[in-house]
Amino acid sequence: MVQIEPLEVSLEAGNQADSALLDDDGRPRRTGTFWTASAHIITAVIGSGVLSLPWATAQLGWVAGPAVMVVFGGVTYFTATLQAECYRTGDEETGARNYTYIGAVRAILGGANAKLCGIIQYANLVGTAIGYTIAASISMQAIKRAGCFHANGHNVPCHISSTPYMLIFGAFEIVFSQIPDFHEIWWLSIVAAVMSFTYSGVGLGLGIAQTVADGGFRGTIAGVTNVTATQKAWRSLQALGNIAFAFAFSNVYTEIQDTIKAPPPSEAKVMKQASLLSIVATSVFYALCGWMGYAAFGNAAPDNLLTGFGFFEPFWLVDAANVAIAVHLIGAYQVYCQPVFAFVERKASRRWPDSGFVNSELRVGPFAISAFRLAWRSVFVCFTTVVAMALPFFGVIVGLLGAISFWPLTVYLPTEMYIAQRGVRRGSALWIGLRALAVAGFIVSAAATTGAVANFVGDFMKFRPFSG
Known part of the structure; x- marks a missing residue:
């Protein structure tokens, strides 16, 4: 969210009406609720990652696949509750607010950790934008291919370039990127959340229909076995990254919490409730989609359930689902990019406080258009679109992003902030448990990153950039 410098508010000068529109720190009054926060979280969590879960389950098999998914869901919720406690420094109702994730890390842990958070968070956000551009274009491409398969048969190649669809998606994002911050995109998040469930x-x-038609579940205890031992290892590790990516939303968590209206109840209490609802709902969907997708296709599960053409018919239903994916990703892209937009615009505003180019705005409904915002955000969208066209590896990109960011953003920083914020005694059972969780998270993240990098290199060696 774009940060505004605290304003001087005087009740003696007839500013009572104006003060009613401001929070205790002089910023515009927040109006977010349990429901809007839940919508933001669901939009951030249920993304294109859900469609890769049958493939991830296939790499791990019927025992490890479900177990890993349950563990990631539980860890994500637990560390989210720790992160919620760190929105205010000190007292959860009256302490100083931390408007961004990196701001919370800086206030509670200090410089080195703040730099780590900034590098990983913003790299992950940019990478997610690229991944969502790829996923949206694949879904739009799949609509065209589904019509081709329906008309000409399932064995026809029906090759269609994804490049035009990436350009279309980028054009939509340039328009919606002129919505200034999280406060103004609540309606887009609600639409996106509905589309994600759709x-x-x-x-x-x-x-389920395919499983019933087959007369039972497919798949094996050990998962995919018709590959070499090395390929099995790399794929299994990438599967961990895919599952981590599917659950991750810590990199926008604090920014979402900053939309919740002032206490009482505290923002932490509301955010914990929203997190519980959102993660339970998404976990149920993840489990059902991942497990039933694996049950339907077994070890041949595609890396994208709806665009890998595990399903050809009814083609109109597959088309409707892919339209829903594209619409959802339009909103999800904005949720993930708002912290990046805010970071650059905050720096520019502080550097040139008197510049009309940077600070003058034209309000049109939810849009706030300034010359700088229009130029910079358009350049950003163009950059993510070009990179997506050059490296359209959906499954590998998803795994790599999830693997790299899981430990620092989802496990390490929330646990470290909580220990410092609540003064957890060194050597206590809670301290040991949190440290053990951080170590385990690091091992998983390092292993998954290794697998994702190996698979990325393998795919890249066989691909010509910009070939569509």
Whole structure:
């Protein structure tokens, strides 16, 4: 969210009406609720990652696949509650607010950790924007291919370039990027959340129908076995990254919490409730989609359930689901990019406080257009679009992003902030448990990153950039 310098508010000068529109720190009054926060979280969590879960389950098998998914869901919720406690420094109702994730880390842990957070968080956000551009274009491309398969048969190649669809997606994002901050995109998040449940529900329904038609579950205890031992290892490790990516939303968590209206109840209490609802709902969908997708296709599960053409018919239903994916990703892209937009614009505003180019705005409904915002955000969208066209590896990108960011953003920093914020005694059972969780998270993240990098290199060696 774009930060505004605290304002001087005087009740003696007839500013009572104005002060009613401001929070205790002089910023515009927040109006977010449990429901809007839940919508933001669901939009951030249920993304294209859900469609790779059958593939991830296939790499791990019927024992490890479900177990890993349950563990990641539980760890994500637990560390989210720790992060919620760190929105205010000190007292959860009256302490100084931390408007961003990096701001919370800086206030509670200090410089080195803040730099680590900034590098990983913003790299992950930019990478997610690239991944979402790839995923949206694949879904739009799949709509065209589904029509081709329906008309000409399932064995026809029906190759269609994804490049035009990436350009279309980028054009939409340039328009929606002129919505200034999280406060103004609540409606887009609600639409995106509905779309995410729509396509997840379609994928689940088709998986159940296929399983019933087959007369039972496919898949094996050990998962995919018709590969070499090295390939099995790399794929299994990438699967961990895919599952981590599917659950991750810590990199926008504090920014979402900053939309919740002032206490009482405290922002931490509301955010914990929203996190519980959102993660339980998404975990149920994830489990059903991942497991039923694996049950339907077994070890041949595609890396994207609805665009890998595990399902060809009914083609109109597959088309509807892919439209829902594209619409959802338009909103999810904005949720993930708002912290990046805010960071650059905050720096520019502080550097040139008197510049009309930077600070003058034209308000049109939810849009706030300034010359600088229009130029910089358009350049950002163009950059992510060009990179997506050059490296359209959906599954590998998802795994790499999830693997790299899981430990620092989802495990290490929330646990370290909580220990410092609550003064957890060194050597206590809680301290040992949190440290053990951080060590385990690091091992998982390092292993998954290794697998994702190996698979990325393998795919890149066989691909010509910009070939569509």
